[in-house]
Amino acid sequence: MNCGTLYEQVIIVQVLVAAFLCINFSLITTFFMKDFFYTSMRYILFANTLLSDCLILIVTNLLLILSYFNVTIQMWLCLIIFAVSSLYTFVTPVTLTAMTLERYVAICMPLALHCILIIHALSSIPVTVILSTFVASVTPSFYKQYRVCTGEMFILHTWQRQLRSGISQFYFLIMFITIVVSYTEIMKVTKAASGQSKKSTKKGLRTVLLHGFQLLLCLIQLWTPFIEAAALQINLMLFINIRYFNYIMFYLLPRCLSPLIYGLRDDKFFLALKYYALCGLQKSLQGDIHSVISVV
Numbered sequence: 001m002n003c004g005t006l007y008e009q010v011i012i013v014q015v016l017v018a019a020f021l022c023i024n025f026s027l028i029t030t031f032f033m034k035d036f037f038y039t040s041m042r043y044i045l046f047a048n049t050l051l052s053d054c055l056i057l058i059v060t061n062l063l064l065i066l067s068y069f070n071v072t073i074q075m076w077l078c079l080i081i082f083a084v085s086s087l088y089t090f091v092t093p094v095t096l097t098a099m100t101l102e103r104y105v106a107i108c109m110p111l112a113l114h115c116i117l118i119i120h121a122l123s124s125i126p127v128t129v130i131l132s133t134f135v136a137s138v139t140p141s142f143y144k145q146y147r148v149c150t151g152e153m154f155i156l157h158t159w160q161r162q163l164r165s166g167i168s169q170f171y172f173l174i175m176f177i178t179i180v181v182s183y184t185e186i187m188k189v190t191k192a193a194s195g196q197s198k199k200s201t202k203k204g205l206r207t208v209l210l211h212g213f214q215l216l217l218c219l220i221q222l223w224t225p226f227i228e229a230a231a232l233q234i235n236l237m238l239f240i241n242i243r244y245f246n247y248i249m250f251y252l253l254p255r256c257l258s259p260l261i262y263g264l265r266d267d268k269f270f271l272a273l274k275y276y277a278l279c280g281l282q283k284s285l286q287g288d289i290h291s292v293i294s295v296v
Contacts, residue, residue, distance in 0.1 A: 010068055056092065096218065217254035
């Protein structure tokens with residue numbers, strides 16, 4: 001790959017990441033401006049997704065830059081970056097599953113809080129297992145070495161790769177089942193509902209479908225390391241191109257859908273975002289926000 005193409009790819013990624021971060025930060029700011037949002041379960045989960053997306057975009061973009069320009073760092077620092085990246089790789093799809101479940105539960109039964117801790121606990125299991133097996137396999141001197149930081153260097157044995165594959169497939173299966181069950185149950189409620197209730201459940205069904213598509217992209221992301229490892233065995237250029245495509249499609253794209261699903265489609269959040277984006281210049285929007293929120 002020539003330098004011109006390399007720089008073009010990196011610049012495109014920087015523009016996309018910067019745009020997504022600006023949008024997400026504006027939505028996060030809006031979330032904290034109204035106490036209604038951070039006392040409502042659906043918006044708490046939404047904010048958790050936004051924060052997770054911001055962190056994973058920053059970390060993976062840093063890794064991409066280091067990798068593309070062959071910048072070496074000490075392995076202890078790489079270990080920390082890898083741990084954070086791996087954790088929040090799972091936090092987003094697990095949170096999306098919880099949000100899908102919340103849509104179903106909001107229609108059929110009450111939902112208890114504590115989801116954020118549960119989400120992070122579930123998301124930490126894969127990286128804990130991988131890093132535990134890695135730490136047990138290397139000597140202390142390894143952490144002082146300088147290398148280009150990639151996730152694959154923490155897989156030292158074939159059985160570790162198989163273990164990671166098994167965990168990813170297990171998570172894929174559980175989240176897929178959750179999406180299907182939630183969709184099916186909301187479909188049943190939609191058919192039985194009438195009037196305003198039917199309109200509400202139909203909107204919940206569309207939200208589940210959007211979450212399903214977003215979650216599918218995130219779940220495919222869990223498979224990208226195996227695809228890239230196979231490509232690397234064939235050709236280095238093929239590996240670089242596939243990794244770049246995977247980053248755009250399965251890291252950036254699903255994370256730009258979060259603002260769409262809950263930021264722009266949600267009447268309450270959209271009005272609040274519009275009001276604060278205009279710095280309160282349109283006073284009539286303040287009344288609209290209060291009237292819409294009071295309907296809940």
